[in-house]
Amino acid sequence: MTASTFSKPVNKMAPLGLKNRSGRTRKSGREGYKVNWWLTALMLVASLTVLLPLYFTVAMALKSPDQIGTGTGLAWPNPMNWDNFAAAYVATNFPVAFMSTAFVTVFSVLGSLACSSLVAYAIARNWNRRFFRGSFVYLLSAMFIPFPVIILPLIKQTALLGLDNPGGVVFLHVLGGISFNTLLYIAFVRSIPVELEESARLDGATTWQVFRKIIFPLLAPMNATVGIFAFLGSWNDFLLPQMMIADPALQTLPVVQMLFQGEFNTNYSLAFASYLMAMAPTLVVYILAQRWVLSGVMRGAVK
Template sequence: MATTTAPVKPGAKRPWWRSEAKESYKVNWSATIIMLVASLTILIPLYFTVVMALKTPEQTGIGTGLELPSPMRLQNFVDAWVTVGFGDALLSTAFITVISVAGALVSGSMVAYAIVRNWQHRLFKITYVYILAGLFIPFTVVILPLVKQTAVLGLDNPLGVAIVHIVGGISFNSLLFIAFIRSIPIELEESARMDGATTWQVFWRIIFPLLAPMNATVGIFAFLASWNDFLLPQLLIADPTLQTLPVVQSLFQGEFNTNYNLAFSSYLMALAPTLIVYIIAQRWVLSGVMRGSVKA
C-alpha cells in the first residue's frame, strides 16, 4: 500500500528529516560496493606495510602479516635509514625526480604548443606522428644502446637518468598537452600579439599558466615514473654511492632470507613523499584529465 506524507504549509519550517536534499538523495549501492571493494586493494597492502614496518624480527614469521605488532618497534626506521644509507639515496632520488618533472613539464608543453599552433604545416603533422610512434617502441629494444650512449657521453650518473626520463616521456606528455591546448581559445593569443607580445611571451605568460591542471597531471605521472624507477638507475648509474632508493632497498633481500621489518620500514619512508605530492596536486589532476579529453 502506498504511503503519503502530509504537505508542508506555506511559510512553515520544513523538518530536518524532510529536507529537500534528503528527499532527492538516493544511494547508488552497486557503485558504493564496487568502490569499497576496489579500495580494499589499496588499504590491505598499505595496512600490511605499516604493520610489518612496526614489528620486531621475531614477529615477521610466516602467517603473521596481518597481526598487530606487540610491542611496536620504531627503531626499525632508524635501522633502515642507516643500513642502506637512506639519506644519500633520498637526495639522489629527489635530484632525479625534480629534474625529470621540470623537464617533462617544459618539454612536453613546448612540443605540444608548437604542434597545435602549427597544425596547418605538414612538417608538424609528420612530427606529431613521429613523436607518437615512440609510444610503440618497447623499452627493452633501446635499453642496451642507452647504456652504451650514456657511458660514452659521461652521463652514467643521476643527471643522465633524469635526461633519459625526460626524453622518454615526451611522447606521452605531449599527447596529454596537445589535447589540453586544443581546448584553449586562440583568441587569447591573438589579442596578446596585437599588443606586441612575441611567441615566447605568449607561451610563458598566457598559455603555460593556463596549463596548471594538465601540469599537475603530467607532473604526477613524471614524479611516479622517476621516483619509483628501478631499472634505469641500476643500469645507468656507475657509482654505487649515487644509487636511488628503489635500488638500495633491494639490499634487504638476501639469497636465503629477507629482513622484512627493515624492508617495509624503508618502503614506508619512500612512500611518504609520493603521498604528500599527490595530496598537494590532486585537486588539479581530475580537472586536467576531464578538460584535456574535450576538444573545443
Template sequence: MTNKKTNWTVTILLMLASLLILFPLYLTITIALKTPQEMAGNLLALPKSWEFENFTRAIEMTNFFNAFGNSAFVTVFVVIFTVLTNSMVAYAVARNFHKRFYKFLFYYFVSAMFIPFPIIMLPIVKQTAAWGMDNLVGLIILYIVYNLSFNIFIYVGYIRSIPKELEEAAIVDGATTWGVFWKVIFPLLAPMNATVAILTCLGAWNDFMLPLVILSDRDFATLPLVQYIFQSQFSTNYNLAFASYLMALAPMVIVYIFAQKWVISGVMKGSIK
C-alpha cells in the same frame, strides 16, 4: 526532496577496491613495526611491541639519506625541466598542427608510447655509457625525453582548445611568439602543468628499471635501487625492508593526497579538444 537510491553494485566494487589497496598497506605497516620473532606467528596480528627502531636500522643499513637525496635531486629537476621543455614543444606542434611536418611529428612522438622499454634498453645502456651519461644528470635527461610522448599527447589536445584570439590580441599589443607563450599560454596551462608535474614526480621517484641499467656508481643509487640491493643482501630481514619501503613511500603518498584532483581532470582535459 528527491530520494537517491544507493547503487549497491558500485558500492561493493568500491569497497573491494579499497580493501585491495588498504590490506597490503596494513601488512606493510605492521611488518615494519614487528620484531623478527613475531613474523613466525600470526602475520595479520598487530605488533605486540612497536619496534620503531626498525626505521633507524633501515636508515643506517641502506644509506637511506644519500639515496633519498639522489631521488629528490633527480625528481625535482626532472619535474621542472619536463614541464618547461615539453610544454614548449607541444605548443609548437599544436599551433602548427595543420602543417604536414608537425602533424607527423605529433604522431611520431605519440607512437613512442607503444614501444616497450626492454626493446630499447640495451642500446640505451651502451649509448649512455659511451657518452658518459651513466650518472644522475644522464638519468634526468633520459626521463625528460621519455616523458615527451605522453606529455605531448595531453598538452597538444589542451592547447588546441585555447582560442587563438588570445594570442592574436597579444601580438597586436606587440608581444613576440616567445612572449605570447610565457605571458598568455603558459599561465593558461596551469592545470595541465600540475598534472604533468604530478605524474612525472610519481614516475621518476618510483622508477626502478632505468636507474638499475643506467647508474654505474653505487653512490648515485636512488631509493628503489638501494631497496633492491638491500633486499638481495638481507632477503630474510623483512622488518627492516618494509620499514625502508614505508619511508620511501611516504613522500609520494603525501604528494598524491594533496594533488590527486589535478591528475584525472588534467588528463581528461588534455585528451579531448
C-alpha cells in the same frame, strides 16, 4: 567531457563519479538519493584488498625480528619497535637515496612540462606546415617503440657520454614521456583562441613572451596532469635508474630496496621499515592532494 567541464569549479568532482546534486547528475531523477548500503558494504570489503597489504607493511615495519618469528606477520606488534626506521635509514643511506630520487623527479617534471608544452605549442600553431606535422608524427612514432627494444644500446650510449648518473635518467624520463605529453598538450593548445596571442603580439610581445606570459599559464590544468604523471613515473621508476646509474651510492629509492633481497638477508623488520619509508612520500602527497591528483589523472584518461 572535455576541458570545459573541468574548468568549472562547481563541477570539479564530476569526472570522478562524485556528482554534485545540482540536477546535472544522470541518475538524479530515478530513485532520489537512496544510498545503496549493500553495495557500500561490498565496496568497503573490496577496499580491504588495498588496505590489508598496507596495514601489513606498517605492522611488519614496527616489529622486532623476534616478534616476526614464524607467525603470519598480520598481528599488530606489542610493544611497537620504532628502532627499525632508524636502522633502515642508516642501512639504505636514506638521505642520499631520497635526494637522488628527488633530483631525478624534480628535473624530470620540470623538463617534461617545459619541453612538451613548447613542442606542443609550436606544432599546434604551425599545423599547416609540413615540418611541424612531420615532427608530430615522428614523436608519436616513439609510442610504438617499447623501452626494452632500445635499452641495450641506450645504456651503452649514455655510459659513453658520461650520463650514467641521475642526470642521464632525467634526460630519458623527459624524452621517453614526450610523445604522450605532447599529445595531451596539443589538444589543449588548440582550444586556446589565437586571438588572445595576436593582441599581445600587436603590443610587441615576442613568441617566447607570448608563450611564457599567455599560453603556459593557460595550460595550467594540463600542466597539472602532465606533472602528476611525470612525478609518479619518475619517483617510482625502477628500470632506468637500475640500468643506467653506475654508482650504487647515487641509486634511487626503489632500486635501493633491492638491498634486502639478498639470499641471506632475513631481517624482515628492517626491510619493511625501509619499504614503508620508500612508499611514504608518494602516499602522503596523494592523501593530502587526492582531489587534485585524481582530477589531474582523470583529465589524462579522457584524452
